[in-house]
Amino acid sequence: MLLPEDGPRDGGRRRPLWQRISADLAARVAEGEYGDGFPGEYELAETYGVSRGTIRNALRPLRETGSVTAQRGRKPRVVMGGHGSAFGPVSSLFASVQASGMTQRSIVLARRVVTDPATATLLSLPPTEKLLFLSRLRLADEEPLAVDNVWLPARRVAPLLEVDFADTALYKELRERCGITLDGGQEELRADTATAADAERLGCAVGAPLFRIQRIGYHQGTAIELRCSHILGDRYAVTATFGDGVPAARPAAET
Amino acid sequence: MLLPEDGPRDGGRRRPLWQRISADLAARVAEGEYGDGFPGEYELAETYGVSRGTIRNALRPLRETGSVTAQRGRKPRVVMGGHGSAFGPVSSLFASVQASGMTQRSIVLARRVVTDPATATLLSLPPTEKLLFLSRLRLADEEPLAVDNVWLPARRVAPLLEVDFADTALYKELRERCGITLDGGQEELRADTATAADAERLGCAVGAPLFRIQRIGYHQGTAIELRCSHILGDRYAVTATFGDGVPAARPAAET
DNA sequence: TAGTGGTCTAGACCACCTT
């Protein structure tokens, strides 16, 4: 496997081999090249003609950001970003993104059982697996705040098929009716602008700023939910506080 | 060096060697054992009787959280008391770009001393306090990624007035020239669209999606920096992983 | 110049999952 020798240099010297391979793999993942199976470490080592240690260094950023899976014994897979959307540098800025403060009223836009091969694959399910699809418009103070789409494996959440979610929290029902408590997750948060469909459902202008959050929730190592939220940018902000040296007060301003 | 054989086990089997060494080192750091000099990798390898690769795995969590320094040629040092630092390298955009295998460069747009009552107030300073204002255009792989504006109290960071920031990280200079290591911070992340001024500096269309991140960094309870970053939405995504149930396993170094 | 960490190699064994 050839890597660009004349590619970007860092102040005149070559970048480390593992970084070039990592960038190459990230680009290929972003282009959807590995939609049906990501190569293993040994195979990558041979294709690039490097040692396995170098491949492991190259894979570390992709694995830390959840772009590809890595589990003993299992075939690796591409998790996110395979939809032709190139995502470049990624940062785990937050140990936890608090999506709380969003307890409001919901309008159920859709609740039905579907089959969706792409979504099922993201949840590590067979492509034909039946999924419960739940789409809700979330209101805060009776004003639209977000559209929230969730897919869950129908087999695991059968008791939810008859629940009215207009005024209840999904996680509460999951816990009480299915005995499932999510104990982990991955989130990816992007900035985007509203499409015509977004604008209609959210009552905003086309091109208005939006957060798009994709999340996979896990219960004891098994993927349980895929959630895609589209949140109005002017009504929502993610905040994080970290470290010891922060006084209690909490300012807020713009520039 | 003996490690507790009867120590914490993971479901009946021993934890990996590097994790036990990592926990041991973290405990010693927390107790202040290495106040005047942290051992190097070779010395640690000999002390614990393991290979250097194992030591490097054990040190990775300590280095990522900023508990100990690691720079070529320099003697390693313990940075803080050992408890929850994790500011500079972790959430630094500079570092996250590097970690994803891209080249990076900054173009300094402005570097001057200003007075700005609103900003000074945010930093809990008198309104007339002089501030060092630093504005940089950040490039990843020679393409614009973000505009980064920083204000710092000039009195505290006098040595930085002459530094060229085109190729260096602010936090590194803060640490080495001013003896200031940020130990806490607040961040607020918003989705927005590009104004005409943003579009000109970032080379994007007016209305393109942007992240706006505002951060206040603290050193021992005192606000040191106000940072406002404007990052292209199509080149940046924030990811977060949380909980134990996520199979795309990350190395979890506990203590 | 001596010592540091960064990188890379080649090989080995093991735990785990799939088939």
Add this chain to the structure above:
DNA sequence: AGGTGGTCTAGACCACTAT
């Protein structure tokens, strides 16, 4: 049984920093 990733070893060379 075969392939996956996780771990560990032993050695090598290089870039950088301090002295």
